[in-house]
Amino acid sequence: MEFGKFRLLIWVISTMCLIKCSIQFQPIDNYLLDCGSTTNSSIRDRVFLADTSDYHFLSNPEQESVSASNSQPISSIYGSSLYRTARIVNKTSNYTFSINQHGRHFIRLYFFPFPLNAGTYNLSTARFSVSAHGFTLLRNFQPDSTPVVKEYSLNITSDELVLTFTPSPNSFAFLNALEVISHPDELIPITAKAVELPRNHHNLMTQALQTVFRVNMGNQTVLPDNDTLWRHWYPDGTFMKYNNLVQFVSNITAVNYTTGDPAFDIAPLSVYGTATKLNTQYNPSALLNNTWSFNVAPGFSYLVRFHFCDIIERPPSQLMLNIYLNSMSVAKDLNLGEEMPNVWGAPFYLDAVTKLNGNGILNVSIGTSLAFGSYPESILNGLEILKISDSNGILEDGATGVNSSTSRSNSKILVIIVSACGAVFVLVLLGCMFFVINRRNRRKRKSSNEEYFTTNGTKENDENTLFSRSKMGYRFPLGAVIEATDRFSESLVIGIGGFGKVYKGILSDGTIVAVKRGAPQSHQGVSEFQTEIEMLSQFRHRHLVSLIGYCDEKNELIIIYEYMENGTLKNHLYGSDLPKLNWKQRLEIAIGSARGLHYLHTSSQLAIIHRDVKSANILLDENMMAKVADFGLSKIGPDLDKTHVSTAVKGSFGYLDPEYMTRQQLTEKSDVYSFGVVMFEILCGRPVIDPSRPRGMVSLVEWVNEWRKRGELEKVFDPFLVGKMKMESVRKYVEIGEKCLAENGVDRPTMGDVLWNLECALQLEGSEVKSPRVESDSGVGVSSTGFNEGSVGDFVGVSMSRVFSEMVKGEEGEMR
Structure with missing residues (x-):
């Protein structure tokens, strides 16, 4: 009877866990589309x-x-009805979703090139690209002959998500269904540590990820119905590489979610409740590994997540593991008892990043450890492998992606055979013709350059160009800019200003750039x-954004800059979900900005005034x-015999x-005043003008002045910074x-x-500021940071313009 009650209790606990798991997450954004369906x-x-329907998601x-x-058989875990219709895209088209x-x-794309009874389309021949939020999800993609779901995770920081489908030349695109779901x-994770040396942390916040493999150990399938996401x-x-060495186990009732771990959404109960363990009954003292092998696309970095949950009853001793990705160690003597806060059955997950080169084989190994008398056993409950977007924002390329691995291998074999057979002939031929071809190519390049560019980048004999041949900078043809921005795709817009939209672009040599395109209605x-x-x-x-080039062709006004990965300071202070900057970071940003402005003011005979x-x-x-x-609003300062410029x-x-x-x-x-406003913007973490605030707080400057007069300036500090700054540093900054x-x-x-x-404020905060050593007016060597806290007051009120003017000259060696 007591045993029956115990079983009933276990069943109740398990049921409650399943109910909690099923209601854990409700997405704010939840778009599900059956494409091509009526x-x-x-x-x-x-x-x-x-x-x-009337929702008008499609452009x-x-x-x-x-x-x-109806007679066409379609088998899929996602529901066969989604694969019975498709949307055909013959030209670049957008699906646009409002982001709340x-x-x-998550972005999930459903593809299945089902046969058609009649018509002009053969879905199996479709080839196309898909981009979203500045990332290329698929490039030159050709779906396989079986149903497939491509899943991506993007950090959406705008109010709209634009999903762009672009057919390849002489082809078309199609889509069976799609999902856009907030998770x-x-x-x-925001960051994850690499397994390769040096173990750098990868910033994943601005990266897109693609799910390559999501595996449940214990050799059991978990369907989407049983996952909250x-x-x-x-x-x-x-x-598995060695099936004879493992055991598949299941113990759902052992999973303990009572520790406050958010694991319900990290992985479902049915993942943590099953496991693959090493079979140690033959030789308990042997140091063995469980190994799983995965084919992945080389040349990418991968986020690998290991899911652990100790659901196996064993003698009261520690369970310690050695974890490897290929030959690289992820963790040595990992004590699950410590990682799972000494609660048996508590879920735990571990993240690592690795870069795959070579043959594209990723081996995941969980090994036994006998350190500290631990129990000789290994266990793994789940595994996820997610591809990280590369430096060009690309996730999957039809020429190098997983889908073409077989054909790629065959192509390599063919290339090796042909190359071996014809190597001698090719070498002789190249040796004979090299000189002639080289001279011909040089003449062609010279002719091309004379036609499109002068040596300083300006198009020759073009009466419409806005700049004389003496101007610096490279003039890009409009076609190159259009190609770099995917025809000014809305999915690549990274900012909008008074001049127009700013796009993320990729030049033909792979360089990532920011492209600012003037709008016709711009003031x-x-x-x-x-x-x-x-x-x-x-x-x-x-500390000045570098110019890469411009285009003034066909009434277009386009400026091309270096791409700035982390966007504007404004977005890091307020109005976005980006991580908060700490005080040292804010000081360093203020110092860098001040250096750039100081260079403008002092680097030439007449000051350059930024004016914005x-x-x-x-x-x-x-x-x-x-x-x-x-x-764009900059102005040359007054002549030496004048005090100002009237404008x-x-x-x-x-x-x-x-x-x-x-x-x-x-x-x-005037720039100094504007910079002062920015300084308090940095300190307070709020907009300069905020109409939503009560009267007296709308203007940042007026608000700051009011509390300064009261002697309570700390009232305006960004709440995130309170208690995290040294007041000596803050006082110097405010002063x-x-x-x-x-x-x-x-x-x-x-x-x-x-x-x-x-720099004094940063020094007081406790960071060393590296600056060139210069000579003071007295001829004594002075470092811009060569003082201690006791000597800071000696410099108050002393003009350092001359010192920093000399520093700017010293920095010219570091200029681009």
């Missing part, structure tokens, strides 16, 4: 809407749809376009180094120098920020003074 489809309590709803005959919750989303952000887990038996026109090109052509500095300094014009590269951008007021509201606004007198101190915001320009410091004090 009616909605219900698949296991999930309703897929017909994309011909070209007049595109054709096709369907399979920024963050990670918990914790499903994908509708994922499919394949059995591991087909991937900023030819003069601003010319100004920015001319300014950026003259100056190269590590704001957080949106400070960009961050992959290393979070700040670079000043957008020089119409231009700039951004909230950042404008009040003296410049009232008198229309522009000086470099120079207040001086920047002085009403009269003459009372404001120079950018050199600002830079000096910011």
Whole structure:
């Protein structure tokens, strides 16, 4: 009787776990489309809407749809009805979805080239590319003859997701169904450590990922119905290298989710409740490995997630594991008892990143360890392998992807045979013809360059060009820009400003660039376009965004810059889901921006005044180094015998120098005022103008001044920073920020003074600032950071303009 009660209790606990698992996650964004269908489809309590409905997700709803005959057998775990219709795309078309919750989303694409009874299409010959949010999900893709689901995870940071289908030349695209579903952000880690030396951390927040394998150990399938995120887990038996060494076990009731671990969404109960373990009954003391082998595309990095849950009853001793990816160690003597907070049956997962080269074989091994008297056994419950987008934002290429592995292998064999047979002939032929071909190619290149570009990049004999042959910078033909941006695809838009949209582009040599295209209705026109090109052509500095080229062909005004991986400072301070910057990071960004502006003000005989300094014009590269951008409003400063330049007021509201606004007198101190606003924007983590706030708090500057007068400036600090800054550093920072915001320009410091004090603030925070050593006015060597806390006060009020002017010259060796 007691045993019956115990079994009933176990059944109740298990049922409650299953119920909790089934209701754990409800996606905010949940788009399910049955493409090409005229009616909605219900698949296991999930309703897929017909994309011909009134929801208008597709940019070209007049595109054709096709369907399979009712007699056509289709077998698929995802529901055969989804594979009986398809949307045909003959030209570039977009599916557009409103995003209600920024963050990670699944994109699932369903493909099956079913035979048609009649018509002009053969789906098996389709070849096309798919892109979304600046990433190429599929390129030159040709679906296999069986139903397949391609699954991706993208971090969506905009209010719209545009999924673009682009047919290859002389071909078409098709799609059977698709899903766009928000999923918990914790499903994908922000960073993960590489197994190769040095063990660098990979930033995954800005990367797209593709699910390559999702495997459930214990050799059991987990269908999407039994996963809160509708994922499919394949059995591991087909991937095992040595089946005779393992045992498949199942113990669902042992899984313990009571520790607060978010594992319900990380992996379902049916994954953690099954496992593949090493069979140690023959030789318990042997150090053996369980190994699974996977074919993956070489040349990519992969996020590999190991799922563990100790569901096996054993003697009371530690279970320790050695984990390997190919020959590289992921973890040595991993103590599951410590990782699972000493709770038997608690789920645990481990992430690692590895780069695959060579033959594209990824071996995953879980080995036994006898360290500290541990029990000689290995166990694994689940495994996920996700491909990480490469530096060009590409995830799968039809020429190198997994789908073409067989044909690629056959091609390699054929190439080897042909090469071996004809090697001597080819070498002799090349030796005889090399000189002639080389001279001919040089003549062709010279002719081509003379036709399209002069030696400084300007098109020759083009009367429409805006720049003389003396101007720097490379003039790109419009065709090259169109190709780089996939015909200005909306999916590649990374920003929108007063001049127009900014696109992520890839040049023919693989260089990733930012392409700013002037909009016809833009208030900023030819003069601003010319100004920015001319300014950026003259100056190269590590804290100024570099110009790569421009295009002024066929009424297009296009500027091409270096691509800045981490976007704008503004987006890292507020208005996005990006991780918060700590105080040291903010100081370093302020210092980098100040260096760029100081260089503009002092690098030539006449100062260059930026005139539009704001957080949106400070960009961050992959290393979070700040670079000043957008020089369309820049102005050459006053002559040496004048104090200012009289000019119409231009700039951004909230950042404008009040003296410049009232008198229309522009000086470099106008940039200093704007930079002061940015400094408090950095400190407070809020917009400069925020109409949603109560009266008195709308303007950041007025709000800061009010609390400063009360002597309670800490009231305006970004709550994220409170308690995480050294007050000596903050006081130095606030002191120079207040001086920047002085009403009269003459009372404001120079950018050199600002830079000096910011480096003092960073020094006080506890970071060393590396700067060139220069000579002081007295001839004594002075380092910009060569002081301690006790000597900081000695420098207050001392102008460092001359010192930093010399530093700028010293940095010229580091300029691009």
